Amino acid sequence: MTAIVDYGVGNLFSLQSSLDAIGEESIITGKREELEKADRIILPGVGAFGDAADKLRETGLDTVVKDLAKEGKSILGICLGMQLLFEKSYEFGEHEGLGLLKGSIVMIDVPDTEKYKLPQMGWNSLHIKREHPLLRYVSEGDFVYFVHSFMASDCEDSVIAVTEYGTEVTAAVAKDNVWGTQFHPEKSGNIGLNILRAFTGR
Amino acid sequence: MITKRIIPCLDVRNGRVVKGVNFEGLSDVSSPVELAEFYTNEGADELVFYDITASYENRALFTDILKEVARKVFIPLTVGGGINTVDDFDRVLKCGADKVSVNSGAIRDPSIIGKAAKRYGSQCVVLSVDAKRVDGSFRVFAKGGREDTGMDALEWIRRGIESGAGEIVLNSIDTDGVRKGFDLEMLEAVCSFATVPVIASGGAGNIGDFIELFKTVERVDAGLAASIFHFKQVRIRDLKKDLKENGIHVRI
Numbered sequence: 001m002t003a004i005v006d007y008g009v010g011n012l013f014s015l016q017s018s019l020d021a022i023g024e025e026s027i028i029t030g031k032r033e034e035l036e037k038a039d040r041i042i043l044p045g046v047g048a049f050g051d052a053a054d055k056l057r058e059t060g061l062d063t064v065v066k067d068l069a070k071e072g073k074s075i076l077g078i079c080l081g082m083q084l085l086f087e088k089s090y091e092f093g094e095h096e097g098l099g100l101l102k103g104s105i106v107m108i109d110v111p112d113t114e115k116y117k118l119p120q121m122g123w124n125s126l127h128i129k130r131e132h133p134l135l136r137y138v139s140e141g142d143f144v145y146f147v148h149s150f151m152a153s154d155c156e157d158s159v160i161a162v163t164e165y166g167t168e169v170t171a172a173v174a175k176d177n178v179w180g181t182q183f184h185p186e187k188s189g190n191i192g193l194n195i196l197r198a199f200t201g202r
Numbered sequence: 203m204i205t206k207r208i209i210p211c212l213d214v215r216n217g218r219v220v221k222g223v224n225f226e227g228l229s230d231v232s233s234p235v236e237l238a239e240f241y242t243n244e245g246a247d248e249l250v251f252y253d254i255t256a257s258y259e260n261r262a263l264f265t266d267i268l269k270e271v272a273r274k275v276f277i278p279l280t281v282g283g284g285i286n287t288v289d290d291f292d293r294v295l296k297c298g299a300d301k302v303s304v305n306s307g308a309i310r311d312p313s314i315i316g317k318a319a320k321r322y323g324s325q326c327v328v329l330s331v332d333a334k335r336v337d338g339s340f341r342v343f344a345k346g347g348r349e350d351t352g353m354d355a356l357e358w359i360r361r362g363i364e365s366g367a368g369e370i371v372l373n374s375i376d377t378d379g380v381r382k383g384f385d386l387e388m389l390e391a392v393c394s395f396a397t398v399p400v401i402a403s404g405g406a407g408n409i410g411d412f413i414e415l416f417k418t419v420e421r422v423d424a425g426l427a428a429s430i431f432h433f434k435q436v437r438i439r440d441l442k443k444d445l446k447e448n449g450i451h452v453r454i
Contacts, residue, residue, distance in 0.1 A: 011295045011298075013269070013272060013296060013297065013298045014272055014298050014300070017276075017298065021273075021276065046322075046323055046326075047322070047323050113397070115421075117398060117399060117423075119324070119325050120204060121204075121325060121368070121369065122204045122247070122399070122424075123247055123453045124203070124205070145277070165204060186276060187276060187277060189242065189276055189277055190276075
C-alpha cells in the first residue's frame with residue numbers, strides 16, 4: 001500500500017488513478033500514523049518550491065518524511081516533490097529543502113531562451129546514467145512528460161537518468177531508499193505506469 | 203530535445219464528442235472516454251477537452267466524464283469551455299485536468315489569467331485565442347468566433363503571456379474547418395514573440411499540413427485538430443511516423 005503525502009499542494013486525482021490502474025492500493029493522507037503504516041510513500045508537488053516547503057513545515061510533515069526516510073521507508077518524490085528532497089532551492093530566493101539528497105535546485109541553464117522555452121513542457125527522452133531498480137522497465141530513449149523550469153544540480157551521487165534540453169537536465173534520482181523523478185510518471189503513458197510499477201513492485 | 207506534440211481536441215456536449223465546421227452545424231461523433239483511450243493508444247501526446255455544454259446540469263456530466271477519462275488515460279489533459287472564474291479552474295483540476303484553457307472568460311475578465319497563474323502556476327494556464335483577419339490585422343473573436351472584440355490578437359496574446367499564461371492555443375477562424383492547412387502566417391506572427399509554447403489550431407486537412415506546419419513555423423510546439431482525427435481521415439500513428447520520416451522530432 002502506497003501513501004500519497006497530502007500537504008495541500010496540487011491535485012492528486014491523476015496520481016491516485018495511476019496507482020489504481022497498476023493495481024496498487026493507495027491513500028492520500030497527511031497523518032503520521034497512516035504514513036508510517038504504508039509500505040512506501042510518494043511526495044507529490046506542483047507550484048513554487050518556497051510555498052511547498054513552507055506548507056510541509058507548517059503541517060509538520062517535513063519532520064515526518066525525514067523520520068520515515070531515516071527509518072528506511074521507500075520514498076518517491078515527483079516533480080516538485082523530488083526537488084523538495086534536496087538540500088536547498090534557488091527558486092525566487094533561497095529555500096531550505098528536506099536535505100535527504102545532496103544537491104540544490106537551480107533554474108535550467110538553457111543556452112538559448114528562444115529555442116528552449118521555460119518551463120520545459122512536453123515529452124522528452126530519458127538517458128540512463130546508472131542502472132537502478134526504478135528504471136528496470138525503462139529503455140534508453142523512452143519518452144516521459146516534463147513540466148518544470150528548475151532542476152536538481154550538484155547531485156552526481158544520486159542522478160540515475162537525465163534528459164537533454166539544451167543542457168543536461170536531471171530527470172531521475174535515487175540514493176538508498178529515497179528516489180525521485182523530475183517528470184510526471186502519472187502523465188507519461190505506459191512508460192510512466194511502468195516506472196510506478198517498478199517503485200511499488202507491481 | 204523536447205518533441206513536437208500532436209493533440210486531438212474533443213468538443214463535448216451532453217456527454218458526447220461533437221465537431222463543428224466553422225463553428226456551426228455540429229454532428230455527434232463518439233464517446234469521449236472511448237475516443238480518449240483510442241487516441242492515447244494511437245500516440246496522441248495530450249488531449250484537449252472543450253465543454254460546450256450550455257446548461258448547468260450538464261456541466262456536472264462533463265466533470266463526471268473528465269474523471270472517467272482521467273482514471274483511464276495517463277497523458278496530459280487540458281480542459282476548456284465554461285472557464286470564467288478561478289473556481290472553475292479548481293472544479294476541473296480536481297477531476298484530473300492538468301491544464302485549463304481560458305478563452306471568453308479571459309476576454310470578460312483578463313485578471314483571471316494572473317489569479318489562476320498565481321494559485322496553480324503558469325504551466326496550468328492556457329490562453330486559447332480565436333483570431334481572424336479584419337482590415338489587415340489579426341483580431342480576437344469571442345463567443346465561439348461569432349463576435350469581433352475589436353482587440354488586436356497579437357497584443358492580447360502578449361498581455362496574456364505577461365499576466366501568466368503558460369501556453370497559447372491559437373485558433374485561426376480563417377482556416378478553421380476549411381482543411382486547407384494551418385494559418386502559417388498568423389502562427390509565425392505569434393511565434394515570433396511568444397516565450398511560452400504555442401499550439402496551432404484550425405485548418406489541418408491531411409498529414410502534409412502538419413509537416414508543412416512544423417517545417418515552416420519552426421518555433422511552433424504542437425498541432426491540434428479534431429474532425430480529421432475523429433473521422434479517421436488522419437491516423438495519429440501514421441501522422442507521427444510521417445513526421446519522423448520528415449525529420450521532425452516526435453514521440454513514437
